[in-house]
Amino acid sequence: MSDRWCRAAAAVAAGALPCLAFPAPALWWFAYVALVPWMLLLRSAPTGRRAALEGWLGGAGFIVAVHHWLLPSLHVFLVPLAALLGLLWIPWALLVRELLSGAPAAGRATAALVLVPAGWLLSELARSWQGLGGPWGLLGASQWQVPPALRLASAGGVWLVSLLVVAVNCALVLLIAVPGARAPAVAGVTGCAVLTGVVWLWTPRPEVSGSLRVALVQPGMVAEGPASAERRFATGERLTRDLAGQRADLVVWGESSVGEDLTARPDLAARLAALSAQVGAPLLVNVDAHRSDRPGIYKSAVLVGPQGLTGDRYDKMRLVPFGEYIPARALLGWATSVGKAAGEDRMRGAAPVVMDLPGGVRVGPLVCFESAFPDMSRRLAREGAALLVAQSATSSFQDSWAPAQHASLAALRAAETGRPVVHATLTGISEVHGPSGERIGPALPTSASTAQVYQVPLARGATVYVRFGDWPVGAALAALAAYCSVQGARSPVLRRPAPEPSAPPARTARG
Structure with a gap:
């Protein structure tokens, strides 16, 4: 088997690993290391196109793993659905390769500790739209039985917990693969611990x-x-x-x-x-x-x-796609013949x-x-x-x-x-x-x-979350927007080439 096929299979398997952190296995601690194999693979991708492919395959593997119980209902339809949703991890994969490949200096490593979690959250946010299946299997949800993580959720919702989990995974990748970036990596893990401690001590508890x-x-x-x-x-x-x-x-x-x-x-x-x-x-x-x-x-x-x-x-x-209604039934109604999809669409409430x-x-x-x-x-x-x-x-x-x-x-x-x-x-x-x-x-x-x-x-x-809502999402999007702006400013601006100065007229010989 060629190296390309081996990497593709490894991407699917690595993307599926985080499912073990959720119930029923409920290995909550595994979430803090589950992304490391996938991220190590992405940082070693020879090209951006290859990283995008492995991000897509890993995302599809993740979707199949956390939704495998839908197979009795969707049968083979789960595979194209996973392939569609897997596309949402391509921006994250490109970020991982851009920020973690090679031997990143301290500044790039520090940026990775912010931007890689923000990119993951962008994928989670996009697939949380009801039309794409909703927020099932958000990485932060794997920490449902950990009291400090629940305290973080009271401050920033499940989104803040997801950010912290991915940041720890990113720091571990730096510790393993980039010896020169160990200081930012240790600082990142320490920062996550300090944030959790501050929230634990200072966030008001329900009375x-x-x-x-x-x-x-x-x-x-x-x-x-x-x-x-x-x-x-x-x-x-x-x-x-x-x-x-x-x-x-x-x-x-x-x-x-x-x-x-x-x-x-x-x-x-x-x-x-x-x-x-x-x-x-x-x-x-x-x-x-x-x-x-x-x-x-x-x-x-x-x-x-x-x-x-x-x-x-x-x-x-909010209805379950295929379970309670079929999106674009005229086009996808055949799903009822291969699984337990809804024979008749349920109607939505108003408020x-x-x-x-x-x-x-x-x-x-x-x-x-x-x-x-x-x-x-x-x-x-x-x-x-x-x-x-x-x-x-x-x-x-x-x-x-x-x-x-x-x-x-x-x-x-x-x-x-x-x-x-x-x-x-x-x-x-x-x-x-x-x-x-x-x-x-x-x-x-x-x-x-x-x-x-x-x-x-x-x-x-x-709670802080009830008062201020999804502020971690806003912060993550702002960080990604700032990064894109900086990258855009550094890129060469395409201008129309200026006309070359005309050559001075040649002197004619005089007799």
């Missing part, structure tokens, strides 16, 4: 201000078939009855826990109202059905009290909703995939939500890494907003995280069919 008893109802796997929605409803109904006398303040069911529009099925609404009266708490259920008041299928968080529907309803706004519970506590619902978007939970916190609830269903990927990775996002959203997050699923993993991202009580595994009450601490105040 606990009471608690709420929240019950999660997880019915578990239900046999598929024409009556599966009714069987799931009946299981949830039975488990909810067992909560009577446990003094719950709110009962949460998972995504798609109700398969009929409750306005069109008053009998189901009456059953839920009776449950609410029996338990002594409102029920937050999730309806996946055609609506009776408008065309199309909606996934909606619906609050039901002892008197019936309260009128509080949130329609899911976020904050619901009021008895006693004055306000709840911000999210539906499944939406818990991956930092801006959505931040907006709910700014609009007064004291508790964030993510209703999810991952039964299609029950035996994969998806349930654990999805549940881990609750810790990040809690740390970013300073608000507790409840992650309630149909089939696991369900869990609760407090306002600093800490896990509250035991998680409900994928094997469980049960209902569990959690004493959830509430908090007041606003």
Whole structure:
């Protein structure tokens, strides 16, 4: 096999390595070294074109690795999707080669410690657009169980954590491959440690201000078939009855826990109202059905009290590509014939909703995939939500890494907003995280069919991230813009060549 093919295969494998830092393996410490092989390969690329190719291949390998559990749904379509998204890593690859190749002096090495993480963040930001699949597998999300990293998230969101992780990887590349740049490399690692320490010591912590008893109802796997929605409803109904006398303040069911529009099925609404009266708490259920008041299928968080529907309803706004709708269905509709893609597009909601519970506590619902978007939970916190609830269903990927990775996002959203997050699923993993991202009580595994009450601490105040938003993204883009400006100023300016001075007229000989 030629050297070019060996390097191509190595790029794909190196790009896939970071997936081990995410759940289910959850080797969080591996994230700080996972990019080193890929970056060493890129810095040794003989040409910029080769670096771009290896950046593309590594990016595609990363996408396949962190989304491999989608294979049952997308089948071979995952490969062209990964090839498309892999293009987003080409600018980062060119930056790595430009700043780390050869023997960079102290100035170039120092610039690399800023610009290489900024370039990685640019790739993450671009693929976080919902139309390209959303922010699943952001590198900073691998640190969901590390308290210092969660403190960084409270200051700058998952973006700040990603920047720090890539900066450490970059410093390790300098230490390994560029002996003359060890001083900037050590300074870079020290700077990351100092930043983490400053945030840990000086960033305000959420101030606990009471608690709420929240019950999660997880019915578990239900046999598929024409009556599966009714069987799931009946299981949830039975488990909810067992909560009577446990003094719950709110009962949460998972995504798609109700398969009929409750306005069109008053009998189901009456059953839920009776449950609410029996338990002594409102029920937050999730309806996946055609609506009776408008065309199309909606996934909606619906609050039901002892008197019936309260009128509080949130329609899911950000849908899963291919899972809940097919982009450009006229062109890509064939995906339904090779996988479990959506046979009919779901409809989007118009705006976020904050619901009021008895006693004055306000709840911000999210539906499944939406818990991956930092801006959505931040907006709910700014609009007064004291508790964030993510209703999810991952039964299609029950035996994969998806349930654990999805549940881990609750810790990040809690740390970013300073608000507790409840992650309630149909089939696991369900869990609760407090306002600093800490896990509250035991998680409900994928094997469980049960209902569990959690004493959830509430908090007041606003985190730095809630106040100032995605400022690390702005800082990274500003650094990249400054670099491009400097490089542009140093490049020779193309001008129209000035006309050459005409030669003096030749003297004629005189006789």
